[in-house]
Amino acid sequence: MTEGNGLMLELKDVHTFYGSIEALKGISIDVREGEIVTLIGANGAGKSTTLRSINGLNHPRRGSIRFEGRDITNASPHSVVKMGIAQSPEGRRLFPRMSVHENLEMGAFQRADRKGIREDMDRVFELFPRLQERRTQKAGTLSGGEQQMCAIGRALMARPKLLMLDEPSMGLAPIFVERIFETIVEVNKQGTTILLVEQNALMALDVASRGYVLETGTVALADEAKALRQNEQVRKTYLGED
Amino acid sequence: MAIRRRTGFLDPVRERVEVLERRVLGDDAGPVARRTFNRGLSAVIVGFLGMLILAPLYGFSVAAILAWLVFVVLYVPPWEVIPRVGRFVRPLLALSLAATYPFYALNMFTIPIFGAFPDVATGVKMLVFAMMAIGLNIVVGYAGLLDLGYVAFYAIGSYTVAWFASIQFAHQNIHFWPAGVPSSLPGIHISIWLLLALAGILTAIVGVIIGLPTLRLRGDYLAIVTLGFGEIMPQVARNGDDFFGTGFNLTNGPNGITPIDSPGFGSFTFLAGHGSFFTPDRLFFWTAILLVLFTVFCSLRLRDSRLGRAWIAIREDETAAAAMGVPLMRTKTWAYAAGAFFGGIAGGYYASFKSATFPGDFFFNISVLILCMVILGGMGNIWGVMVGALFLEYLDSEGLANTGAWLNSNLGLNIDVPKYEFGIFGLILVVVMLFRPQGLIPSARRKAEFEVGVHDEPLYNATHG
Ligand SMILES: Nc1ncnc2c1ncn2[C@@H]1O[C@H](COP(=O)(O)OP(=O)(O)OP(=O)(O)O)[C@@H](O)[C@H]1O
Numbered sequence: 047m048t049e050g051n052g053l054m055l056e057l058k059d060v061h062t063f064y065g066s067i068e069a070l071k072g073i074s075i076d077v078r079e080g081e082i083v084t085l086i087g088a089n090g091a092g093k094s095t096t097l098r099s100i101n102g103l104n105h106p107r108r109g110s111i112r113f114e115g116r117d118i119t120n121a122s123p124h125s126v127v128k129m130g131i132a133q134s135p136e137g138r139r140l141f142p143r144m145s146v147h148e149n150l151e152m153g154a155f156q157r158a159d160r161k162g163i164r165e166d167m168d169r170v171f172e173l174f175p176r177l178q179e180r181r182t183q184k185a186g187t188l189s190g191g192e193q194q195m196c197a198i199g200r201a202l203m204a205r206p207k208l209l210m211l212d213e214p215s216m217g218l219a220p221i222f223v224e225r226i227f228e229t230i231v232e233v234n235k236q237g238t239t240i241l242l243v244e245q246n247a248l249m250a251l252d253v254a255s256r257g258y259v260l261e262t263g264t265v266a267l268a269d270e271a272k273a274l275r276q277n278e279q280v281r282k283t284y285l286g287e288d
Numbered sequence: 289m290a291i292r293r294r295t296g297f298l299d300p301v302r303e304r305v306e307v308l309e310r311r312v313l314g315d316d317a318g319p320v321a322r323r324t325f326n327r328g329l330s331a332v333i334v335g336f337l338g339m340l341i342l343a344p345l346y347g348f349s350v351a352a353i354l355a356w357l358v359f360v361v362l363y364v365p366p367w368e369v370i371p372r373v374g375r376f377v378r379p380l381l382a383l384s385l386a387a388t389y390p391f392y393a394l395n396m397f398t399i400p401i402f403g404a405f406p407d408v409a410t411g412v413k414m415l416v417f418a419m420m421a422i423g424l425n426i427v428v429g430y431a432g433l434l435d436l437g438y439v440a441f442y443a444i445g446s447y448t449v450a451w452f453a454s455i456q457f458a459h460q461n462i463h464f465w466p467a468g469v470p471s472s473l474p475g476i477h478i479s480i481w482l483l484l485a486l487a488g489i490l491t492a493i494v495g496v497i498i499g500l501p502t503l504r505l506r507g508d509y510l511a512i513v514t515l516g517f518g519e520i521m522p523q524v525a526r527n528g529d530d531f532f533g534t535g536f537n538l539t540n541g542p543n544g545i546t547p548i549d550s551p552g553f554g555s556f557t558f559l560a561g562h563g564s565f566f567t568p569d570r571l572f573f574w575t576a577i578l579l580v581l582f583t584v585f586c587s588l589r590l591r592d593s594r595l596g597r598a599w600i601a602i603r604e605d606e607t608a609a610a611a612m613g614v615p616l617m618r619t620k621t622w623a624y625a626a627g628a629f630f631g632g633i634a635g636g637y638y639a640s641f642k643s644a645t646f647p648g649d650f651f652f653n654i655s656v657l658i659l660c661m662v663i664l665g666g667m668g669n670i671w672g673v674m675v676g677a678l679f680l681e682y683l684d685s686e687g688l689a690n691t692g693a694w695l696n697s698n699l700g701l702n703i704d705v706p707k708y709e710f711g712i713f714g715l716i717l718v719v720v721m722l723f724r725p726q727g728l729i730p731s732a733r734r735k736a737e738f739e740v741g742v743h744d745e746p747l748y749n750a751t752h753g
Pocket residue numbers: 064067069087088089090091092093094095096136748749
């Protein structure tokens with residue numbers, strides 16, 4: 047795998063700490079252009095920490111992160127966003143007192159092309175017609191599913207090259223989960239590379255091309271999504287099959 | 289921190305008003321009609337109480353009736369429904385009332401308990417503090433950064449003007465467009481107008497210098513550091529007559545710097561005035577109004593800018609803001625600089641008005657006073673903050689003394705009421721927080737914060753930007 051192959055994001059032996067707690071103990075992950083890559087693993091395995099390391103909220107103490115050939119190991123969150131990585135963070139983290147519309151605008155904070163922003167706003171409303179109906183509503187009063195849509199839409203407003211989603215299906219009814227996953231595939235088809243963290247391993251492996259299984263801060267398994275679905279251990283632990 | 293409004297004991301009144309409202313307006317009146325009705329009702333009640341209780345005690349006053357009429361015109365009609373010009377009606381009316389105040393200040397009636405209307409010189413002080421409060425509101429109300437040392441910026445502004453428009457540095461003899469200063473006078477004498485700009489800029493730079501290391505801190509820590517900074521300032525001023533033991537007299541120590549040049553043009557100075565129309569107080573008063581207008585204008589523009597949106601985002605959720613690409617440090621530092629800028633100008637202007645600056649003017653209690661103004665009026669809302677500032681500064685300089693005199697003479701007491709100023713302000717604040725935690729005139733956004741009941745989640749560390 048070289049950059050000529052469309053290698054977009056590359057984590058090499060990343061160690062990230064919270065104080066003295068080592069949450070990531072040497073993680074290496076690749077994401078190629080156009081892919082959907084999924085990170086699965088038990089609670090506390092370090093999935094969210096991996097995303098936070100990438101977008102600059104928690105800098106790794108060791109190891110390196112490269113995006114499109116540039117080193118972003120110690121980059122600040124805003125420069126990471128500017129380079130084209132957007133995130134829908136764990137727990138959505140909308141701005142609760144801003145309207146849906148304002149939240150979406152915040153997603154485009156780093157951009158100055160008004161016309162493009164308007165186009166993307168239309169696109170988000172096309173993906174989530176429900177958001178359009180609720181445009182002026184305060185985000186904090188949206189239902190869980192609507193909030194998730196808003197969070198994904200907000201991340202899309204950055205027109206990212208790489209979209210990172212942290213548990214987009216969390217707490218949603220099955221019908222909503224399906225809707226969200228359809229949207230993820232749709233967004234990917236429109237040309238956005240996706241790094242997807244999921245508890246719902248079955249669905250995640252269905253839409254992803256490759257997957258990584260994290261275990262207490264290390265990569266336990268890395269393979270094609272299809273192969274992981276067949277993997278005995280994964281089936282037992284994460285897919286709830288015997 | 290979901291704070292609910294506690295208005296339980298007013299509910300029966302409210303219900304009755306609603307019944308009355310429905311009887312008068314019908315069941316499906318629009319919100320505008322209903323608000324107008326409610327406001328009209330309050331105006332009638334206020335007028336009625338005035339007639340019933342105050343008039344027999346104090347006698348009928350034409351001025352009071354006129355004032356009530358002005359209040360009705362300002363408050364009751366739904367001016368904002370007039371397209372385009374409607375939303376300017378209230379501010380413009382209020383502005384013209386303020387601008388003409390020197391002409392009728394002496395003809396006003398006596399407010400029960402509070403006493404006479406403030407004189408024009410007090411008006412200048414009130415306006416200066418309004419300017420400072422609006423500046424602090426950028427830091428506290430917009431960006432949500434608790435600054436307990438705002439007085440430091442006021443001090444820096446004051447001393448900037450004092451240094452460059454007095455005989456403090458007597459071995460120098462630099463004159464640059466001062467007003468009414470003979471060229472033989474030693475010291476540095478620069479035009480006050482230029483110095484106000486300089487004070488603003490210098491203070492903003494200091495704001496940035498202080499901001500860069502401290503704004504990485506969150507909440508409580510930031511408050512403590514700013515508190516320390518605010519405490520250091522008057523000490524530096526007090527001991528600055530022998531600057532770091534070098535013998536260099538920077539601040540003239542506890543004696544302060546006085547006199548300070550007055551603003552003006554050429555040989556015409558505010559201090560001397562011109563005839564009976566342009567009295568010194570009036571000149572200072574009108575200029576203060578212009579400065580407040582400038583502050584309000586800038587503050588509104590900032591609020592509606594991209595930067596303003598970023599401030600609100602940081603206030604709501606710092607981590608999410610960072611994840612959206614808001615550069616935290618830079619954005620917060622701008623809030624600091626902008627707040628400091630107006631504090632500096634206000635401080636400089638006030639020093640020139642008083643013609644003096646002393647270390648004792650810059651103690652911690654002034655920081656608290658300005659913060660109270662912001663909170664009382666309604667954080668984030670310029671009009672609320674302005675009302676809060678004007679009211680508290682009025683109490684500070686005249687109101688409390690008047691009230692004390694009234695109490696003592698009517699109840700046969702002998703209390704020095706102004707001595708308990710901060711206790712009284714604390715009490716006012718507690719009462720307001722209990723019954724109207726969003727402040728007297730909250731911003732639409734803040735109001736939502738109290739009504740929606742959504743709350744902040746704990747954050748992890750994001751200190752970059
Ligand atoms: N702010 C923090 N301070 C200290 N430890 C933390 C912090 N955030 C996460 N951790 C720890 O780091 C480890 C990895 O956490 P992380 O949030 O990355 O897990 P996760 O894989 O996303 O789990 P989940 O599926 O529950 O979201 C956990 O052991 C967690 O307790």
